[in-house]
Amino acid sequence: MWTNMLTERLGVKYPIIKAPMLGCESPEFVATISNVGGLGAIGVGRTNGEGVREVIQKIRRLTDQPFCVNFFIPEKRMDGLEHVNDVNSVMEYYRKELNICSKPFMPPNYNIEEQINVILQEKVSVASFTFGCLEPYWIEILKKNGTTVYGTATNVREAVYLEESGVDFIVAQGSEAGGHRGTFLGEFNDSLIGSMALIPQIVTAVNIPVIAAGGIMDGRGIAAAFALGALGVQMGTAFLTCIESAAHLKHKELILNSTDELSCLTRTFSGKPARGIRNRFKTEMESHINLIPGYPIQETLTRDIREAAAEQNNTDFMLLWAGQASTLSRSLTVKELIDRLVVETEDVVNRLNESRY
């Protein structure tokens, strides 16, 4: 039951895709997922071309299976530059607490064309993007080069825009999803649409395969996504707590012991709304919310603090991204997780077919 247009096009055994989770992943982790039949994916964020090449080659040494490289579409505007000094002075207070050097603001700088050129040269089989839509020109070049391309939508308008731009598939990111919201057309709040509503509306609106993301943790979620018309699923939190994941142990621990009410949306860490378990940084910075610059400026301002906090095992200032179904997370190896997902999904479909619900 696992073969469909999506698996055939991606060249994978199961339509189970790891969500890109920058900072919680490693080439080893990504390769492990691809090796057991899922699609491993790695976020390259603002890595330069050579860094992207290194990551790709590392994964290649560990798997001969397809994997996906995910990159960020740069923001059109730099919002909130005028508040940088005010916010950085609040950051200085935290740097002192964490015993790290004070740091002047350095504007973020990276080149997406450099990243795409490496993806082209390395002939990566799958590439995806978030925070916007890649120019149709580049989508066409990637596709002609043999790369399957997909983007992320949080509302119907974005899905239609992505389809018209030429992507092969669309990830429909429901409001349940952990990490950054992919919204790029319309307002963030209006695009906080739950998976149960988002997936069928996008499936109805477009003609290309849809991958469901947000709140999917087990076979029940996978079968539900199929029922809603998706051809595959993208899972983040479920993979994050895997034994092999590169997420911080404290981060895993908090997710494994979470409640469904613990996650919240916040733009305090990066300037862009993202879902994670609330901590002291989030709570304290919310009082400065009107000062906080947009993405990626705020992300640049907080980076050294987040990194130092992770090194010091201090969850007060760490990124703790998590989706809304975190109580269903499990501490398993990747192989155990995928095996269970497959059996569970098949059980749900049998249960429905035999009317045992």
Next chain:
Amino acid sequence: MWTNMLTERLGVKYPIIKAPMLGCESPEFVATISNVGGLGAIGVGRTNGEGVREVIQKIRRLTDQPFCVNFFIPEKRMDGLEHVNDVNSVMEYYRKELNICSKPFMPPNYNIEEQINVILQEKVSVASFTFGCLEPYWIEILKKNGTTVYGTATNVREAVYLEESGVDFIVAQGSEAGGHRGTFLGEFNDSLIGSMALIPQIVTAVNIPVIAAGGIMDGRGIAAAFALGALGVQMGTAFLTCIESAAHLKHKELILNSTDELSCLTRTFSGKPARGIRNRFKTEMESHINLIPGYPIQETLTRDIREAAAEQNNTDFMLLWAGQASTLSRSLTVKELIDRLVVETEDVVNRLNESRY
């Protein structure tokens, strides 16, 4: 495939329950749903005992099938009484625009025990409640009297609390749902959990049947709810646009022509967060949001304005409750809708079983 513990207990053909939608329903509409195999439900809000009895008897004259009476658990506190005069002076401005008399604030007053006593005397087969949990004492009396009782949960904590209080079932209200949020333990924002995440977490946490609500509009949604472990669904928006529904024609029209980004959560109408299509009242009152008293005070302050707006076909000030999957709404008779839901759900289950997804 439509018989399960829930349908047997409710005595209905299909586990498809109409959401209580005070102001958009009539005894005729409720009876029509029960007559074609669903469970009609009517919200009695702050109707007095005799009013509740009249509604029940009207429905009884139109159907011999089970139906549900839904009542509100009174708030423990009256928040924001100190702002009543300020907010009422803003309302006076709108009353003038709508050419209606100025109105002093009258504190809301109703007696839930009076409502429950009528439900007991009339031996209504199903009763449900929202905005809190009925005292276990009353749940036991209702059940002993032959009434099946269910409550609404928006997070796992509420579901466990309801189960421990003795209800027969739980409605899991995902963040996609139109109308008022049922949250009664925890914060509203933390309890905006999408159905894809909420349903399986509640199903895992409790031992009684779960009814899924929020974003379910067609057979895809019903099959997805079953996959997630629910035994039935509660649908509001899908029934609201039915030919027989008592919703305002302008309200139906706006839903039938909506986009997925149009709905928003607002407490401007009633003091309690509710999801609906944004309009002028919502937008203008958001600038006074810190003054707006809690439910039911604000509900009382805005009632004459909402009623006058409906009479005048003025959508600027009307209640326009709608869920997040409103683009999937259809203008059908109740019988056509239920027939289609049944066929669609069976098609989805067959599609999954034959791996045609």
